Amino acid sequence: MLKDKKRFKEAFIQKLQSRHGKSLDEAAAGDLYSALGEVIRDYISARWIKTNKVYTETSEKQVYYFSMEFLLGRILNTNLINTGLLDTCQTALAELGIDLAGLEQQEPDAGLGNGGLGRLAACFLDSMAALGLPGHGTGIRYKYGLFEQRIVDQQQVELPDNWLKDGYIWEYRKADKAVTVKFGGTVQMRRINGRLTFEHSGFEAVRAVPYDVPIIGYGNNTVNTLRLWNAEPIQAEFDLACFNRGEYLKAVEYKHWVERVSMILYPDDNYDEGRSLRLRQQYFFVSAGVQSIIRRFKKTGLPIRQLADKVAIHINDTHPAVAIPELMRILLDEEGLSWDAAWDITTRTVSYTNHTIMPEALEKWPEVMFKAQLPRIYLIVEEINKRYCNEVLTKCFCRQEQLAGIAIIAGGNINMAHLAVVGSHSVNGVAAIHTEILKKHLLQPFYQLHPGKFNNKTNGITHRRWLIKANPGLARLLNDTIGECWIKHPGDLINVLQYRDDPAFKQQIAAVKQHNKALLASYIKNKYGLTIDPCAIFDVQIKRIHAYKRQLLNIFHIMDLYNRLRQDPACDIVPRTFIFAGKAAPGYYIAKQVIKLINMLAEQINRDPVIREKIKVVFLENYSVSLGELVFPAADVSEQISTASKEASGTGNMKFMMNGALTIGTLDGANVEIKNAVGAENIFIFGLTAEEVMTFYRQGGYSVWDVYNKDERLKTILNQLINGSVRGAQEEFRSLYDSLLYNNDEYFVLKDFSAYVDAQTLLDNAFRDQAGWLGSSIHNIAKAGIFSSDRSIREYADDIWKIRPVIIPG
Numbered sequence: 001m002l003k004d005k006k007r008f009k010e011a012f013i014q015k016l017q018s019r020h021g022k023s024l025d026e027a028a029a030g031d032l033y034s035a036l037g038e039v040i041r042d043y044i045s046a047r048w049i050k051t052n053k054v055y056t057e058t059s060e061k062q063v064y065y066f067s068m069e070f071l072l073g074r075i076l077n078t079n080l081i082n083t084g085l086l087d088t089c090q091t092a093l094a095e096l097g098i099d100l101a102g103l104e105q106q107e108p109d110a111g112l113g114n115g116g117l118g119r120l121a122a123c124f125l126d127s128m129a130a131l132g133l134p135g136h137g138t139g140i141r142y143k144y145g146l147f148e149q150r151i152v153d154q155q156q157v158e159l160p161d162n163w164l165k166d167g168y169i170w171e172y173r174k175a176d177k178a179v180t181v182k183f184g185g186t187v188q189m190r191r192i193n194g195r196l197t198f199e200h201s202g203f204e205a206v207r208a209v210p211y212d213v214p215i216i217g218y219g220n221n222t223v224n225t226l227r228l229w230n231a232e233p234i235q236a237e238f239d240l241a242c243f244n245r246g247e248y249l250k251a252v253e254y255k256h257w258v259e260r261v262s263m264i265l266y267p268d269d270n271y272d273e274g275r276s277l278r279l280r281q282q283y284f285f286v287s288a289g290v291q292s293i294i295r296r297f298k299k300t301g302l303p304i305r306q307l308a309d310k311v312a313i314h315i316n317d318t319h320p321a322v323a324i325p326e327l328m329r330i331l332l333d334e335e336g337l338s339w340d341a342a343w344d345i346t347t348r349t350v351s352y353t354n355h356t357i358m359p360e361a362l363e364k365w366p367e368v369m370f371k372a373q374l375p376r377i378y379l380i381v382e383e384i385n386k387r388y389c390n391e392v393l394t395k396c397f398c399r400q401e402q403l404a405g406i407a408i409i410a411g412g413n414i415n416m417a418h419l420a421v422v423g424s425h426s427v428n429g430v431a432a433i434h435t436e437i438l439k440k441h442l443l444q445p446f447y448q449l450h451p452g453k454f455n456n457k458t459n460g461i462t463h464r465r466w467l468i469k470a471n472p473g474l475a476r477l478l479n480d481t482i483g484e485c486w487i488k489h490p491g492d493l494i495n496v497l498q499y500r501d502d503p504a505f506k507q508q509i510a511a512v513k514q515h516n517k518a519l520l521a522s523y524i525k526n527k528y529g530l531t532i533d534p535c536a537i538f539d540v541q542i543k544r545i546h547a548y549k550r551q552l553l554n555i556f557h558i559m560d561l562y563n564r565l566r567q568d569p570a571c572d573i574v575p576r577t578f579i580f581a582g583k584a585a586p587g588y589y590i591a592k593q594v595i596k597l598i599n600m601l602a603e604q605i606n607r608d609p610v611i612r613e614k615i616k617v618v619f620l621e622n623y624s625v626s627l628g629e630l631v632f633p634a635a636d637v638s639e640q641i642s643t644a645s646k647e648a649s650g651t652g653n654m655k656f657m658m659n660g661a662l663t664i665g666t667l668d669g670a671n672v673e674i675k676n677a678v679g680a681e682n683i684f685i686f687g688l689t690a691e692e693v694m695t696f697y698r699q700g701g702y703s704v705w706d707v708y709n710k711d712e713r714l715k716t717i718l719n720q721l722i723n724g725s726v727r728g729a730q731e732e733f734r735s736l737y738d739s740l741l742y743n744n745d746e747y748f749v750l751k752d753f754s755a756y757v758d759a760q761t762l763l764d765n766a767f768r769d770q771a772g773w774l775g776s777s778i779h780n781i782a783k784a785g786i787f788s789s790d791r792s793i794r795e796y797a798d799d800i801w802k803i804r805p806v807i808i809p810g
Contacts, residue, residue: 037169069118073625111145129217208288324423460789541639640665645690
């Protein structure tokens, strides 16, 4: 057993010698990391095999979670925690003179996601395994992920994220499970023996090869699977005849065309080729995943009509919505079912989570592009649309001229959100307020037609990563104070509440936070050469850079503080360090200008001796899960300041809360539920409500110029964007100035500014009362259990997927 320290050391040394041909003395850090990973792989492989065998033998219903992103982060430490080997491993390696923490740095952050969507998917996989639920992930094995962000001359520069350059120890290539995915070509319809058939020819084929990653359950024997599909040539990679004719590029053209499919996450869709590639990516992994599921199901010997009784397919946002017509294609063309039978099975199998109301994220594909890339799928979508529109008209729900608002195909576009709703038996939002917005506004016609489909499942995060792994000091304190029950039952964190007013416990909480702040300060010093005071307020906003997330509102508050300090250096404020992190999409000019503004302000403020270091600003480049694990435990303040109604839920707010930070935010997404959980006295809420925002959008009545002209602080700040006050900028930020004043402040940055500054003043005053602040911090930790992904997944399993835990024997 590896839990015996002696046997662990023996297994580790033997693996180092047999697989790497090196002794302990001559092994490099990369060799040591690989050997350790292989030891853990061997340890869990029998469990993995047994898990799949039990699932097959018991014929339990299984769920397949389809997502464009799975932001796993590093998983060595998580795997050690979940297998119960962490302490043994740490001790055994230490006796061999090896620092486990150093080895963990050898693991790359898997480049499989970008932000909240992917991290949620990763948390959900963790919780499924921890709860013993038969659930698996399906996605793409991106060679370069999104991109590696570097800040050069204060602005974002994108570099390839070559995370696979040294291989990935946790994946298993399953070439024997490969399937073929077809693009383009033509479809001929023929009637054979009275049945309409479809023959697809002239297509370009791609071989989809699965790479499986084990997802280990905490404290049990469950090992589920994340299956990532890699695009590979199905023909010869190299055309020798072309090469011999001197056609050198053509000789490898097909190979490069194929490999682009799984090359990067989210190709730039400002161009037709980028949009077309995104569509190919989505169909690629969805088709491969659905084919794999059907193949596995058929091995059970059960009739295909029982598919929905044994399989659930969940589509995480609209990216995998082509799963609906792809499943129909297989049932119709390969299984020979009638339309009605295939549609019944499909709609009972598929469920859909909506993650946004932002128009750019509610995908619409040009009909011409869709038809050219996926001709058979287009015909099926066209038929779904025709039948649905006929149903709506038959029920007299609307008139012919109103159909465009709910049609799947309208105005030359295919609306994937509409397809997802029509083809699913369940549609859920990810926070209570978000679900209500879907029902009352964005998807109102569908809700009126099918109210039973709609439900809410508030997001959650895995406390095993965001407390046990990211904040071991706090986890140990919780264990010592309330026992370890909360690890399996995160709702038991509520037991911490009884210590809210305990002075000794407050001191311990403060010591943990101070230690975490010192770690982050050391990281910033080593990486950026900037000294920050661990006793200052650590005010953190780490998110994808986007106008609706309103990093600009945060910046304007900083500029206002800086202006006040320049006028009165003795101004009485608690010293504060403002920390930003996040990536901007490569083609999103305004977002990239925001990053540049943050960095230019940081350089100016951090070097200004007049303000006596009362405020500092730092932008942490290349935000990742691993970096988040350093930042969340160190934060005092969690900035959740999106325009109300725009953020579906958020999960960063939950990670901060679980680590004892206090939220300043709008009543948006899960902030509403956090406020309800902790009480208004333990959170700082400001700004327009979601209903007020949507009323302005519908009815007008807001003038940005009125706000600008009435608030001298804002007038000063806006003018500083274009008058050279930001050192070295001159009119560098005219685009930001214009986007606010000439687009009528689309996201109400200026409208909410005064309320935000007032809330920040309240926060400053509250921090001065450290006893009260620590009490609120403890209160937030105690109430965080309801935001565990274990709770979320139980709700999905019970209400949507109808799956139950399966015990895997040891």
